Amino acid sequence: MSLSIQLRINGTQRSIPLDDPRVTLLDLLRERLDLTGAKKGCDRGQCGACTVLVNGRRVNSCLALAVSLDGAEILTIEGVAQGDVLHPVQAAFIAHDGFQCGFCTPGQIMSAIGLIHEGQTDGDPERVREGMSGNLCRCGAYIGITEAVLEAERNMNDASRRDAA
Amino acid sequence: MNRFEYARPATLAEAISAGAAEGSVFLAGGTNLMDLMKGGIARPAHLVDISRLPELDRIEHLDDGAVRIGALVRNADLAYDRDFAKRYPSVAEAILSGASAQLRNAATTAGNLLQRTRCAYFFDTASACNKRAPGTGCDARGGENRLHAVLGWSEHCIATHPSDFCVPLVALDAVVEIDGPAGQREVTLEAFHLLPGSTPERETVLVPGEIITGVRLPADAAGFAGHTRYLKVRERTSYAFAVASAAASLRLEGGVIVEARIALGGVALKPWRARAAEASLVGKPADASYFRAAAALALADATPSGGNAFKIELARRIVTRALGLAAAGTPDRVPALPASPFSGAAAHV
Numbered sequence A: 001m002s003l004s005i006q007l008r009i010n011g012t013q014r015s016i017p018l019d020d021p022r023v024t025l026l027d028l029l030r031e032r033l034d035l036t037g038a039k040k041g042c043d044r045g046q047c048g049a050c051t052v053l054v055n056g057r058r059v060n061s062c063l064a065l066a067v068s069l070d071g072a073e074i075l076t077i078e079g080v081a082q083g084d085v086l087h088p089v090q091a092a093f094i095a096h097d098g099f100q101c102g103f104c105t106p107g108q109i110m111s112a113i114g115l116i117h118e119g120q121t122d123g124d125p126e127r128v129r130e131g132m133s134g135n136l137c138r139c140g141a142y143i144g145i146t147e148a149v150l151e152a153e154r155n156m157n158d159a160s161r162r163d164a165a
Numbered sequence B: 001m002n003r004f005e006y007a008r009p010a011t012l013a014e015a016i017s018a019g020a021a022e023g024s025v026f027l028a029g030g031t032n033l034m035d036l037m038k039g040g041i042a043r044p045a046h047l048v049d050i051s052r053l054p055e056l057d058r059i060e061h062l063d064d065g066a067v068r069i070g071a072l073v074r075n076a077d078l079a080y081d082r083d084f085a086k087r088y089p090s091v092a093e094a095i096l097s098g099a100s101a102q103l104r105n106a107a108t109t110a111g112n113l114l115q116r117t118r119c120a121y122f123f124d125t126a127s128a129c130n131k132r133a134p135g136t137g138c139d140a141r142g143g144e145n146r147l148h149a150v151l152g153w154s155e156h157c158i159a160t161h162p163s164d165f166c167v168p169l170v171a172l173d174a175v176v177e178i179d180g181p182a183g184q185r186e187v188t189l190e191a192f193h194l195l196p197g198s199t200p201e202r203e204t205v206l207v208p209g210e211i212i213t214g215v216r217l218p219a220d221a222a223g224f225a226g227h228t229r230y231l232k233v234r235e236r237t238s239y240a241f242a243v244a245s246a247a248a249s250l251r252l253e254g255g256v257i258v259e260a261r262i263a264l265g266g267v268a269l270k271p272w273r274a275r276a277a278e279a280s281l282v283g284k285p286a287d288a289s290y291f292r293a294a295a296a297l298a299l300a301d302a303t304p305s306g307g308n309a310f311k312i313e314l315a316r317r318i319v320t321r322a323l324g325l326a327a328a329g330t331p332d333r334v335p336a337l338p339a340s341p342f343s344g345a346a347a348h349v
Helices: A023-030 A088-095 A105-118 A127-131 A142-164 B013-019 B032-038 B074-077 B082-087 B091-095 B101-106 B109-114 B166-171 B218-225 B275-281 B288-298 B309-329
Strands: A002-007 A012-018 A049-055 A057-060 A073-075 B005-007 B024-027 B048-051 B059-061 B068-070 B175-179 B185-188 B211-217 B229-233 B246-252 B256-265
Touching: A002 B109, A012 A023, A012 B032, A023 A049, A023 A073, A023 B185, A057 A105, A057 B101, A088 A105, A088 A142, A105 A127, A105 A142, A105 B101, A127 A142, A127 B288, B013 B024, B013 B048, B024 B074, B059 B082, B068 B082, B074 B091, B082 B091, B082 B166, B091 B101, B091 B166, B091 B211, B091 B246, B166 B229, B166 B246, B166 B256, B218 B256, B229 B309, B256 B275, B256 B288, B256 B309, B275 B288, B288 B309
Parallel strands: A002 A073, B005 B048, B024 B048
Antiparallel strands: A002 A012, A049 A057, A049 A073, B059 B068, B068 B211, B175 B185, B175 B211, B229 B246, B246 B256
């Protein structure tokens, strides 16, 4: 069975042949497109390490069949920085030690970007913790992660207000 | 994952036709199905991708005051729809208490109804499970079963239905709209899921090819908006299935209850409507002593299916507390941890 799909990945339109409909978005990114930022932790939707944005929404890429996403826009951790300028969430994770080993970090950052876009936190740490609960960190960097998300959200909101002014 | 043929029909009629074939399974959000396929529990020969069928992703407010939630409306989109959440706040609260943000962004309305039990023996293909492999037995009976059913279970199956979303839906008289090879029909959500009996492999009234097109809440469901809550207790603060949960909705006039709706989650193989408990509250003041009596009625038929006798008392307390929260009034905004007993409920009323 030969299938071909179109995806816009990190701003680049790609035509991707698929020889098997079982390929998940995560396996497509990691094993076929050399985008290994998204991590395979549990591969069952429980840990959040594979989080990417699909059409602007955070999802577990391990639970999405690539063939089903034909035509979608994908944003992975490789696509969030502007050249050498880090995304505000990346910068905040460094500033607040939002990681230790770093394995879960790409998923944490993509989830945080999704969370901030959802606009439901109101700067409330409890809402950030709840909103990030789909991303596990086995090093236990949760305190730094929460601080990083709160700071990134403030910085991004300030920047968008400046842009609007 | 087994090999399968993949198809993405363009119309509902084509999907129904494809879904009627032997070994066909519908794919929508995939959050549960992909997990089951990776574990070898679901092994479809044909995967019929309905995720893009037209017109099933809308929330429609109907002329008669009812609302129709399209089968493909994503859980997050429904919970964050301002009009919907204002009219049916306990439904939004239940959705947001379930899964993670990533899963809620993908999971659909109909998929939530059709999700499978999270019984560990159902998921472990080396275990006996009458639901997964009829006639093999039930290893949960003598196994780790503290989270299993206390209502409506049988010797063949003691699993629970894991949905939060379905609990306030069944309390609010939701109706499931179905299309299929024999045409359209509808069935109440209360009658949609089947108790295990001797055929736990039969989970719903759907027949092959039938597809849920929407879930409708009748006009009177919005009449509870001022006094409606969903309370869930879990083994950790977030991102876990309910040990027990309850949806409670009240209509109050001058402090007197004129109508009550109560349903429980995590206690049975279906969202469990407690009609006797509801009836006991009509004409009574909104007072804790009546809430306790109603909760006792809701669990009157409960029996442990293993090492889970604690769930009966826990569920009584959750029903009592949910009624108290509903009586106190729906908060303007769902709390950060929806209705968590640890989040300081007093701060949210």
